[in-house]
Every structure is written in C-alpha cells, then in structure tokens.
Amino acid sequence: LFLQECKPKMWRSVVIQKGNTLLIQEVQEEDGGNYTCELKFEGKLIRRTVELKVTALLTDKPPKPLFPMENQPTVIDVQLGNPLTVACKAFFGFSGESGPMIYWMKGEKFIEELEGHIREGEVRLLREHLGEKEVELTLIFDAVEEADLANYTCHVENRNGRKHASVLLRKKDLIYKIELAGGLGAILLLLILLVTIYKCYNIELMLFYRQNFGGDEAADDNKEYDAYLSYTKVDPDALDRDNNEEEQFALEILPDVLEKHYGYKLFIPDRDLIPSGTYIEDLTRCVEQSRRLIIVLTPDYVLRRGWSIFEMENRLHNMLVSGEIKVILIECTELKGKVNYHEVESLKHTIKLLSVVKWKGPKSSKLNSKFWKRLVFEMPGKKKEVVSRHQVLDSAEQGLFGDLQTVPSLAVTGTSATLVESRADLSDYHQADSVHMRHYCRGYEYDVSAATLPIASISNHHTYCNIPLTLLNGQLPLNNAVKDPQEFHRNNPLLPLSAKELSFTSDIW
Template identity: 30%
Template structure:
C-alpha cells in the first residue's frame, strides 16, 4: 500500500491575515509502513526566538510540537525543529498537516492520503535517474534524506543488484533498481525505499581532432615543380563524420585530373574510425604558394576541428660560397700533414727537450739501450774511435744508460747467454756496424732476432751508405732479418758526428726519451718515454 503526502493550497483552512505567505504545491509519495519526512519549506525561515509549530488535522486538530515525547512516540511521530517525521506511515496518519512560524505569518499545509501500491504516479515521482557509459565502471547511489540528529542511519540494501558497483557496465544492466535505507530510532528499525533508474549510454570517446602528418606543423617547405602530398588524419567514432580540404573558402575537389586535389580513406577498427584526407599537388606552382589550405573535420558529436597550412619555397644553401671554404680546409689539412711528416722528428725532439713531454715508466729494465756490434765492410763500418765516440755521447751528453758487452758482461760467461741477458735488461737494442770482426755467428744473430720478437724490444739498426757487405751466406741473411725487424738509421761518416745532423736526430727519436737532469735534485732520474 502506498500513501501520498500532498502539499495543497487549502484556502478554506487559512485565515486571511495581512502579510501571509503564498502557498506552494508539493507532492511526496511513500509506501505504507515506511518512514515519511515532512519539512517546513525554507521560505518560512525561523527568525529570532520564533518557534516552528507543527499541527495535524487527522481525526482532530492536534498540536504536535507541544506534545510530550511519550505522546509523540504513541502517535508514531517525531518533531524536531522544522522537521516532522512519521516513523511508519499508516491509514491513521491520513489527513492534513501544517507548519507555521511565530504568529502564523507564514503557514503551510500538508495532506497525507493513501495511494495504490503500483501507482504509475508514485513510480514517476519517486524515480531517481542514473546514467553510465558502456565499458566503464558505474556506481549506483541510493538517495538520502535529511533526518534529525537523534535518528541514526543503519545501512543500505539493494534488492535487484548484488552490489551498487559495476566494474564494467553493459547494455543489459540498464533498468530500475530498488534500494532501502534503514534508520535506527529508540532501538527500532525504520525503513525508507527508493528507486533508481539506470540508463546506459554509448561509450564516451575523446574529442576528435585533425592532425597534419607526419610533422603536425603548419608550414611546409617545398620545391617549385615538385609533387607534394600532405596527409590530414583524424580518429572519430561516428560513421557520419568526415574530413575534407578547403581553399579560398570553398571545398576542394576529389578530381585527380586537377593540378591540386584531395583523396580520402576510411579505416574502421572496433569503435574507432580513422579518416585520412590527403592533399595532392601534382606540380607545385607559384600560385600554390600564395594560398592557404584548411583541413576540416565535420562531426555530429564534436565541434568542428580544423588545421590551416601554407606552402613556402625551400631555401637551398649557397654552394658557391661554401666551396672556397672546403678547399681552404683541405689545403690546410694537407699542409699540416706534410709539415708533420717532414718535421715529425724535429717536432718530437722539440717537445721532449723544451716542453718536457715525457711519461714515466716502471718496466723493471736496467738499461736504456744495449749497444752491440755486427761485422761490416772495412771501409763502410764505424771504426773503434767512432764507436767509442758514439757510446760516450749517448752516455755523457744525453744521459742514456748503456749496456756494453766488453764493459758490463762478466768475464767467462758464454757469449750467447751474456748477449741475451743484456737484451733482457735493455729497453732498446742498437746494432752498430764495425770494421773489426765481432765474431758473431749467424746462429747468435738468429737467437737475437728471436729474443727481440719474444720480448718486443725495439731494435735500431745502424747502416752505412755502402751497399756492399763483407758478409755473405747465412750471416748476411740473419742480418737482413734483423734490419727488417727494426728501424734503420744511416751513418754518413764525419757529417754524422754533428749533434744537429739527421743521424743524431733519428737516433734520439727512436731511443727512449730522456729528461734533462734537474739542478734542484741529486736523485737518480727514472726512465722516460715520449707521450
């Protein structure tokens, strides 16, 4: 059973008083046995100490406000300020109710009547609407009313849905859902039922817009006379949306026989539709550069979207001014390379002697060089004085530590073993041609060659200008291997004695770099290498 609460202009119940408020019509429907909440309208505000007076006109007129709590409980009502609560509506509560403030200058009337349980009017007036989009989450909200503070909310029960939350709502979920709110008052539960109509709408999509690809810019550099194609793309969700090109205020044509036209494609993937309108210039002309072209998207569900572009002529670099610069750079590079190749030795020695470009090493070696003689032509080789002078300059002037066979090898030691020991302790091996026969056999020379390769020791092979050697056979072949294994420096007789000669420059270049002795320290100088 349904009861109806009706706010009506019962003029016959009003007394005509100056300043009385106008009456408004309001209807409220509830089920029998459920809670009814009547509120004095906000247009009749309580001012100062004025009190809201509730009266009922059922079997007889009663002042509800001045009733005791026990009397209100017996009647099944609760009065709290501007609210009147009927805890459980029944036929005994049919009739009229009024609220007034102060001297009754503002007065309203309510009428409570029964209605049928399935009244269409009841359904329409008590229906609350809720809209959700497909494939999205959806939460149903049970309506609520303002209750006096001494009534406590006690939970919500949904009768059709298992829960008020849909993780992904579908079309099949639409319909009317009923929820009941429970209220606790003086240990008793009272209910009020609401209906919610769930409407399902198509999935919401983002706003469609046009995009110029591939760079999404508005200025396109082009070459006159070239073919150009500019794509305009949009993703929409309606079959009625379209993309087209406009120029000069008019829609362009799709006719491929025209010098400028556009073509369209449509690709559908699930709900999305990809539209492409390609603007084609068969041959860009001067006239095309003076126009603007607009790609526009017409959509039923979104406002129009458009992008305007212009064509500009490409600026090409001036190769006339660039060529001299390239030639000048190439010439400078070539000159630099030639100078370095020609003066490599002088530059390296300058850096060593003047700027001190050295790198300290700790290789465990005892000597900078092992000076060893090999048999040469009597006229072409270095005589004993030249050899002594060479060794003296290396040690005394340039500070090299030399291993000399006839000075640093202990007597009685085997020649081959002594030579290999000197090679082991030296950073460089210097082979000097001499006139006296040092009595080096081919077997020893081969062993020296193997030791140099194994230890990766640098070999400096001093030669003379003479091309004929007194050696022959296997000994000459062994010397040939040694000369190929290292670097060669040419001795030119008396002209090579000068410290500024090419002989000394080359020899010092290939020898380990030696720093100049420091006047501030008497400590030993470690071995150095050029960086």
C-alpha cells in the first residue's frame, strides 16, 4: 500500500501500482512530496518513506543575465564620495549543480583584488521553482572614488557556458551640468519663441481670448455709444493730397469699418448732434454716454486745437484727467516738424487712460492690418457681430431718427437751395466740388415755415436737414441773396460770414 503524505490516494490513470512498485508514467509538479510504503512482514506492519522531488527538465543553456542586460552596457551616474550598491541579477535553469556561479570583475581583476572599500555581497536567492533559480549578487562601494569610475562586469556560468553583462560608472557632476545646460537652453529657446510669438501676434491672441472668453463691456454700463469721434474738418480751399486722405479716413473709412464691419455704435458730432442753444452741454452729455473717446489727430486738429473743448468744459476735462473715459488717439501723420508737437505731448500727459494708434495711409485701410486689430482691441470688449453690407441700414435709421421717414435730400450752397434726389447707397456718392455739398434730411417734428428759408419747393413740410450750422445759428454770408436779412433772423447779434465759412456744414444722417 502506498500513501502520499501519509494519506491514501486515488491515483490517476497514468500512475500504476504493481505489487510493491509505484510507476508514474508522466511526472507532474503535484507529484512531488513524501511517499510511504506499507507492507506486512512476519506478522508485523513495516513502513518506509521516500521523498520525491520534481524538477524542471535539465537545461542545456548557460545562465541568462537579467540586470545589467547582456550586450547592452548600463551607464550609472554616481556622485563622488557617496556609497553605492550595484546589483547583478541572473536566471539559472536546472542543471543539477550544487549552486549558481555568479561574480563581479573590474577589467581582468576579481573584486577581491581591488581596494578594500569595494566588496561583493552575499548571493541571494530571489526565486526558485522546480530547480530553476533567480539569484542576485551586489557590488558594494563604501564611498565612490575617482579611480572607481570604470567598467564593471557581472559573470554568470554553469556547465553549459558563461554569460556576462557590464555596468559603466560615470561621474554625475558632468552629466548633471550637461543636462542642466540642455534643459536651461531648451527653456530659453521656448521662452524666446513664446516672446517672439507674443510680440508678433499679441493683439491677435488678446482679441481671440476676448472674443471667445471675455465679457461684454457694454452689457450693464447704460451708455448709448461705444465711442465719441472727435475730428476737425479740413478747409476745402486748403485741401491737398495728404489732407484729402485724412478727411476720407476720418469721415468715411473709420466710421464705415467700425460701425458696419465690427458693429460698434459711434457718435460723430457733425453727423449725429442736433443743433441747439446748448451746444456744449449736448456734447458733454454725448461724451458721458460714450465708452471711448476717439481723437483723430491731424495737423489741422493740432493747429485748430481741436481738443480745446475738453479743456474748457470742466466736466469733460475731469473725465480725461480722472480716467473716467478711455481715450484712443489716432495719429494720421508724422506730426513732428509740421506742428508744435509740445502741445500734443501736453495733451497726452493730461489724459490718464490713453492709447495711441498710428494710421499709416492706404496700407492701414486693409481690414487685416495691424491698425484695425489694435483699434478694435482698444475699443470696448463685445462679442463680434459682423454684419454684411446689405444688412446695414442707414445710420440715421439706427440712431435718434430711426422711426422717421426719408424725404428728398436738400442740397444747400451759399446762394441757393434745391431739392435733389435721395441716394440710398452712400458708397456710390462722390463729392463734386468743395462748395456744392449733399445734405440728408429726415422727417422731424419741427415746423419750418416757408418764410424762414428761401426754399419754396419744400413748403411747410416737417423736416430736419443738415443745413449749415451758420444758418441755424443766425449768421449770414456777406453776399447772401436774401434781400432783407431781418426776415432770416430778426434778432441777429452775430457778424455776417463769408461764403467759404458758410460752406462748412454739419452732416446729420
């Protein structure tokens, strides 16, 4: 009778018992253990026990280094003076030998032949299964010295052959400096790249962030206009090529792009202000209702001290000095040498919140130019709403007279006034000369009697026109065709004006 671990067992089919013999045809791992044989001899029960050890198949290969890896030298950076332990791990298949053979060498020398601060540790069994072993042998440095920086080889062998793997000790200071220099260099290059991108595209980046993640500045400030446009018209008799470009920019290009393309609402005094006896008060109110003050700075603006109103009126002056309103100064030309630039510098120092944008002629007129991007960035933050030209209504229909009806336009000169056909498409309009100027009218609840103006064709129709401000203020040209000036204004305390002065009008759309 055979027992396994002192217990009877039902043997599987490949285990055959014949008398006092137990035959295992296919040995498996679970077959290992203690086997006890019981038999009766001369009336006595005799037991004998034998241990069966199951192993893997006998290997025909040499051991395999696990770390360091074979044919792949490992570099270890070390700090001089510090202790160091380097482990060599290897796998030994079952060879029937008593123990694994593993050792370190430095060049052609065994570790026992080296300095006393270098030694080998004990061979440590990490894992064993069916006679196959994974072992470890450490190389120990009490304190790494300069002479220790070399190549060390771990050798493993059995009856089938030998394998080895190497470790190279390298001073850490050098590689540390190289890595530090490389890292700092990469950071510096990245910083230069980011600064370059920011310098070239800072406006575009900030506009992108503001349009996608910023708020709407006009949401809760209860102000009617995004900007107030301050500009001095040029004397028609003094127009030259440069002044003509500035005039076109200030009166056509600037309002057209900001209002029709970017959706801003501008207040332009010559266009939007209703003439009244409280001119300064009305201007002040309109500036207070604006989020920005745009000053188109030209030589004529400086010569005529176009900003004087902001200095004379206390409320406007306080708004500039205190920073209550942000000022955008558009310089159209190089002013130094043309005007007294000291006055311009004084104006800039007076304004607390000031941004200067330079307009460089036709090349700045393109919508993708830096000028428009910078100008839009200085304008109030709002979600961009690009409106097509066909969707844009006449600006009067969007402003104070939006609910009034269009009437034929009134063309006024220094000597006559006639009705002309209205033009819906303002882009087709070209000024014929400096004297004959177009004026746009809208129905308005103000009774203009036929006797007030020498215009018989409009009768008593209720209109509001952009007739010359001099006429509205009661001033007359020297060569006016009206026979009796008292019929025009019976209490006229002002001096008569010339025809050229009368030609300046206020375009109110």
